[in-house]
Each structure stands twice: as structure tokens, then as C-alpha cells.
Amino acid sequence: MKPTGLVEEWEVWQYAARLSEVTIVERVRVLNQLALESECNLLTIRALDIVRWYASHSGDWGDSTHATYHSYLSVFFKWLQLQEHRLDNPLLKVGSPKAPERVARPIADAAMLTILKSNMHHRTRVMILLAGLGGLRCSEIARFKGEHIDLERGRFLVAGKHKTVKYVPLHPILATTAETMPARGYWFPSNSSRPGQCVRGKSVSDMVATAIRRSGVEATAHQLRHWYGTTLLEDGADIRVVQELLRHASLISTQIYTKATDVRMHAAIRTLDPYRAVA
Structure with a gap:
């Protein structure tokens, strides 16, 4: 299955699971961004490819954004395994980034x-x-x-x-x-x-x-x-x-x-x- 078809199938699965449109749209956007910028097939992408993609955004992602995007990928690759599209999960070799402590940032x-x-x-x-x-x-x-x-x-x-x-x-x-x-x-x-x-x-x-x-x-x-x-x-x-x-x-x-x-x-x-x- 082509990467684009994979993401579309995952999108449909999320709608079937009655997730919010906001969540689905953002997850799909991040997956498409990964595929485009890494130039990798999501069925064969390696842990090293993902780490390099993370590193390419070290200057424009905060810790919270990094942790959030990692969680999107984690859900996606677990879904790939569940649907038997892929045997391994590359994120297991990457490790999970620690999400920063949440604090309110009110304007003055x-x-x-x-x-x-x-x-x-x-x-x-x-x-x-x-x-x-x-x-x-x-x-x-x-x-x-x-x-x-x-x-x-x-x-x-x-x-x-x-x-x-x-x-x-x-x-x-x-x-x-x-x-x-x-x-x-x-x-x-x-x-x-x-x-x-x-x-x-x-x-x-x-x-x-x-x-x-x-x-x-x-x-x-x-x-x-x-x-x-x-x-x-x-x-x-x-x-x-x-x-x-x-x-x-x-x-x-x-x-x-x-x-x-x-x-x-x-x-x-x-x-x-x-x-x-x-x-």
C-alpha cells in the first residue's frame, strides 16, 4: 500500500473511532509532514530516519511540541502493527521524549x-x-x-x-x-x-x-x-x-x-x- 493510502486508511479508522476532527487533522498533518520531509516510506522508515527528522526541527520545536508529535507517531505505528501493515515499531528504538511540566502562561x-x-x-x-x-x-x-x-x-x-x-x-x-x-x-x-x-x-x-x-x-x-x-x-x-x-x-x-x-x-x-x- 502506498504511504498516502496508509495515512488515508488511518484517517478513516480514527473517524470510525469517533475521535475529534481537530485531533485527526493534526495527526494526519504531522504524518504527511514526516513522509514528505524524510522522503521515506512509512512502511519501511527506520528509527534513525525519525531521529534525523526530529533533529531537523530542533530549532523550531519546543519540548512540548516534540512530545506531542512523538505521541502522534506512536499511535500511528502501533496502528500499523495492529493492522499487520508492519511487523516492527521503529519508535521502540527512539525512546519517548519527556514532556515538560505543564504551567499556565497567562498574559499580563x-x-x-x-x-x-x-x-x-x-x-x-x-x-x-x-x-x-x-x-x-x-x-x-x-x-x-x-x-x-x-x-x-x-x-x-x-x-x-x-x-x-x-x-x-x-x-x-x-x-x-x-x-x-x-x-x-x-x-x-x-x-x-x-x-x-x-x-x-x-x-x-x-x-x-x-x-x-x-x-x-x-x-x-x-x-x-x-x-x-x-x-x-x-x-x-x-x-x-x-x-x-x-x-x-x-x-x-x-x-x-x-x-x-x-x-x-x-x-x-x-x-x-x-x-x-x-x-
């Missing part, structure tokens, strides 16, 4: 203000507000519809990861913004290449990142979500409440935001008094 309050004050398309501004005041991921923003807004109850619906659906409270600014957007259908419909569908999450990420960069701030779209979670904690919200608002399945995921609460750490340091015994 002043940076958020700078972004919101800058000029940009209204559509992009709405995306930024959904991320910063709703805590939405880029893929969730892409799928947002007018029907998701429930002004009467002051809430909105989020179609999240793993096909989860959850209502969360609606920020007053988002409620006002909703009046400027379609009451029905996707807020961010795709162009003519995907009629009737929404834009992709990657497109949302790129549009927001471009607007942020033009404002003079160095940050990613996902850091707006980090600002949302961290600011809630710093302002005194209970961590279980923040877990629900961020829609984390595990409290462990929410705890990464507690590591970034500089306000609390500075406040704790200021309580240290070396002369308290005198008092």
Missing part, C-alpha cells in the same frame, strides 16, 4: 488591555473576547453558534473536547457582544472552500495571534484562556469553581493555573517578618 493584565484597545476586525475581537472572558479554546471558538447563547438565563453553551457539552455563565461584555453577532448559525463560518461549515480551530488561532502581534504583545491565542483561569483564581474564586468554568475533567489540569498566581506568591512573601519574635 496590561497586555490584555493593550490588545482590547488595538484596532482589529470585529470578528477577531469577538474571538478574543470568547477566549479571554469565556475561557474558550480555539477549536471551541470555531464551532460557536448563535444558538449557544442563552441571554435569558445568562449563560452560554460550550461544545468542548471529547464531544462534551456544558453551559457556563455569560460575562456581561459577551452578552452585549452577542447582540452584534448572528442569532443562529456559526458565528465564524468558513469561506467558500468549506460551505456550510465553520472555520478551523487553527484559523482562529492564527487570526487571534496575528491581532495580538499587531497590538505589540507577544503572546498566543491560548494564553488568553490562561489569563481567564489564572485571573479567576487570583481574584479568589474557588479552584473547584474554576475547574468547572474551564471544563477540566480532572482537578489536576486546573492546578497548573495555581502555579502561575504571582499575586498570591508575592502576597505570601510580604507576610514574612524576621522581627516578629520582637513584637
Whole structure:
């Protein structure tokens, strides 16, 4: 079977397993990138070929990206063995890169203000507000519809990861913004290449990142979500409440935001008094 056919078969298998489109598209992209850049057949590619491919991107991949892409390859080569397309698994000789400790990287309050004050398309501004005041991921923003807004109850619906659906409270600014957007259908419909569908999450990420960069701030779209979670904690919200608002399945995921609460750490340091015994 040709490499292209292999990847297509794997793509179909993933859809049959009801994985999210975002996950499938990204996995397929990485596999095609490996085949193209290594100039190797995925049925015969060696561990050395994969290591050399990793090394060719050492300057533009962070540790997290490297670990993520390795996990994609791991799933793929295990699938090849399961389908009896290949007897060996070259990744067993490569070893697994250690994923870095996850930490929240919220933008500063002043940076958020700078972004919101800058000029940009209204559509992009709405995306930024959904991320910063709703805590939405880029893929969730892409799928947002007018029907998701429930002004009467002051809430909105989020179609999240793993096909989860959850209502969360609606920020007053988002409620006002909703009046400027379609009451029905996707807020961010795709162009003519995907009629009737929404834009992709990657497109949302790129549009927001471009607007942020033009404002003079160095940050990613996902850091707006980090600002949302961290600011809630710093302002005194209970961590279980923040877990629900961020829609984390595990409290462990929410705890990464507690590591970034500089306000609390500075406040704790200021309580240290070396002369308290005198008092």
C-alpha cells in the first residue's frame, strides 16, 4: 500500500473511532509532514530516519511540541502493527521524549488591555473576547453558534473536547457582544472552500495571534484562556469553581493555573517578618 493510502486508511479508522476532527487533522498533518520531509516510506522508515527528522526541527520545536508529535507517531505505528501493515515499531528504538511540566502562561493584565484597545476586525475581537472572558479554546471558538447563547438565563453553551457539552455563565461584555453577532448559525463560518461549515480551530488561532502581534504583545491565542483561569483564581474564586468554568475533567489540569498566581506568591512573601519574635 502506498504511504498516502496508509495515512488515508488511518484517517478513516480514527473517524470510525469517533475521535475529534481537530485531533485527526493534526495527526494526519504531522504524518504527511514526516513522509514528505524524510522522503521515506512509512512502511519501511527506520528509527534513525525519525531521529534525523526530529533533529531537523530542533530549532523550531519546543519540548512540548516534540512530545506531542512523538505521541502522534506512536499511535500511528502501533496502528500499523495492529493492522499487520508492519511487523516492527521503529519508535521502540527512539525512546519517548519527556514532556515538560505543564504551567499556565497567562498574559499580563496590561497586555490584555493593550490588545482590547488595538484596532482589529470585529470578528477577531469577538474571538478574543470568547477566549479571554469565556475561557474558550480555539477549536471551541470555531464551532460557536448563535444558538449557544442563552441571554435569558445568562449563560452560554460550550461544545468542548471529547464531544462534551456544558453551559457556563455569560460575562456581561459577551452578552452585549452577542447582540452584534448572528442569532443562529456559526458565528465564524468558513469561506467558500468549506460551505456550510465553520472555520478551523487553527484559523482562529492564527487570526487571534496575528491581532495580538499587531497590538505589540507577544503572546498566543491560548494564553488568553490562561489569563481567564489564572485571573479567576487570583481574584479568589474557588479552584473547584474554576475547574468547572474551564471544563477540566480532572482537578489536576486546573492546578497548573495555581502555579502561575504571582499575586498570591508575592502576597505570601510580604507576610514574612524576621522581627516578629520582637513584637
